[in-house]
Amino acid sequence: MTLSTNAAERESLRHPKPGRPPHDVLIVGAGIVGAACAAECARAGLAVTVLDRGPVGGGTTGAGMGHLVVLDDSPAQFALTTFSRRLWLELAPTLPPAVAFSRCGTLWVAANAEEFEEVRRKSAAYRQQG
Ligand SMILES: Cc1cc2nc3c(=O)[nH]c(=O)nc-3n(C[C@H](O)[C@H](O)[C@H](O)COP(=O)(O)OP(=O)(O)OC[C@H]3O[C@@H](n4cnc5c(N)ncnc54)[C@H](O)[C@@H]3O)c2cc1C
Numbered sequence: 001m002t003l004s005t006n007a008a009e010r011e012s013l014r015h016p017k018p019g020r021p022p023h024d025v026l027i028v029g030a031g032i033v034g035a036a037c038a039a040e041c042a043r044a045g046l047a048v049t050v051l052d053r054g055p056v057g058g059g060t061t062g063a064g065m066g067h068l069v070v071l072d073d074s075p076a077q078f079a080l081t082t083f084s085r086r087l088w089l090e091l092a093p094t095l096p097p098a099v100a101f102s103r104c105g106t107l108w109v110a111a112n113a114e115e116f117e118e119v120r121r122k123s124a125a126y127r128q129q130g
Pocket residue numbers: 028029030031032033034051052053054055056057058059060061062063064065066067068069
C-alpha cells in the first residue's frame with residue numbers, strides 16, 4: 001500500500017512514470033474511513049494508494065474521542081453500530097501494541113428522573129439484545 005500526503009508524490013501519481021507499479025485502487029482521504037477501505041482492499045490483494053492533502057488522520061479522525069459506542073436512536077442505527085462494534089472487537093487483537101484499546105464500557109449519567117427512566121429503558125433494551 002502506498003500512502004502519499006506529499007504534493008510532489010501526488011503529482012507523480014497523476015502522471016505515473018513508466019515502470020511505476022500501477023494501483024488498482026486510489027483512495028482520497030487518509031482518515032479512518034479511507035484507512036479502513038484501504039485495509040480491506042489491501043487484504044483482498046489489491047494494490048492501493050491513499051492520497052491526502054494533509055497528515056494521516058489529520059481531519060476529523062484526529063479530533064475523535066476514540067469512543068466505540070452502540071447507539072440506539074433507531075433499530076437500524078442499533079443494528080449498524082452493534083455490527084460495527086463487533087468488527088472492532090475482532091480487529092482489536094490484530095492491532096499493534098502501540099494502538100490503545102480498552103473495553104471500559106459506557107457510563108450513561110441521568111441528570112433527572114426523566115433521564116433515569118431513559119437509562120432504565122436503554123439498560124433493559126441492551127440486555128434484551130444481548
Ligand atoms: C470532536 C469529535 C469527537 C468525535 N468522537 C468520536 C468518537 O468518540 N467515536 C466515533 O466513532 N466517532 C467520533 N467522531 C466522529 C468521527 O471522528 C468521524 O466520523 C470520522 O473521523 C470521520 O472519518 P473520515 O475518514 O470520514 O473523515 P476524516 O477523518 O475527516 O478524513 C477525511 C480525509 O480526507 C482528506 N481530504 C478531504 N478532501 C480531500 C481532497 N480533496 N484531497 C485530498 N485529501 C482530502 C482530509 O484531509 C482528511 O484527512 C468525533 C468527531 C468529532 C468532531
